[in-house]
Amino acid sequence: MHRPVDLARRHGLSAQAVRNYERDGVIPAARRTASGYRVYTDLHVGALSAYLPLVQGYGYRTAGVVMRAVDRDDLESAFAAVDAAHVQLQRDRETLATVASAATVLAGAPPAPPGDRPLPVGAVAHRLAVTPATLRKWERAGILVPVRDRHTHHRVYSPDDVRDAELAHLLRRGGYRLDHIAAVLDQVRNAGGAEPLAASLAGWQDRLTARGRAMLTGSARLADYLELREDVRRPARGG
Incomplete structure (x- = not known):
């Protein structure tokens, strides 16, 4: 289990930035304790580890679209947003x-x-x-x-x-x-x-080369996050 400050320190952010990302839906909603404190899991760590590189490669708008689509299990929309960004890079x-x-x-x-x-x-x-x-x-x-x-x-x-x-x-x-x-x-x-x-x-x-490389990194971190989501769900499905 992780506190907001734990995620923040790991990624060089403020605790408020982590809460803002949760509010914006780019990382999953946190569980709350009886006293109202947020509790994050490794899934949230993975989400943040995917979102920040996606921002570097694809920009805030596309990264947000991708992460919110993943959160609602709409992978087709997530992949479509990634594909559209690569099409634009090719046009550039x-x-x-x-x-x-x-x-x-x-x-x-x-x-x-x-x-x-x-x-x-x-x-x-x-x-x-x-x-x-x-x-x-x-x-x-x-x-x-x-x-x-x-x-x-x-x-x-x-x-x-x-x-x-x-x-x-x-x-x-x-x-x-x-x-x-x-x-x-x-x-x-x-x-x-x-x-x-x-x-x-x-x-x-x-600049185009740097953007292409950042896209590769963001895509790799997104793949890691999708695999983590599957691992987290696998025991529940097996039960």
Whole structure:
């Protein structure tokens, strides 16, 4: 039997944090003594040993969904949440691969036109030899984010918007899908340009690798917890 403080010390937590986890349903409810004190078992130790690594690999939301599903014996929902997180990790890897393969294209993209004067959609379409309808399609896909002129309400493209349109055009000619191009341009905007983005690729890869490894650890601890739950129940079933 364990007290809240015992679980807390074992995992570097406060006793209140352990009680909060019980309240949130990510570890099983504790038995209470006649005087109202919580009493935890090895099952609670196993639950906490699974939940904390799951948080590191999958985040609080998914870890909570998994542990609450396990507690109500809904393993299908628990595994579905784990699977969905791995699908998202694979999508993130595909996006990184797209950005990495496009890095050379981005570095060789032509510069935006000089000056700060925004251009109308027709001028940008002419510069790229595409139709205005194509630019609007790219906008709907999240590739371009032009603003509206406050007087005419027509789309206008800043030098950065024109740069994004040039990059999108190059990537489109390279066979990239619109959703991949949108992801690339989003990364370019967040990084502050193509060169900072290229410099950040190694860090991005490291973060994905760390997340994948943390997921493996969380999954292993979850498997240990599921086995513990089966061991705890086995004598009762045999009786």
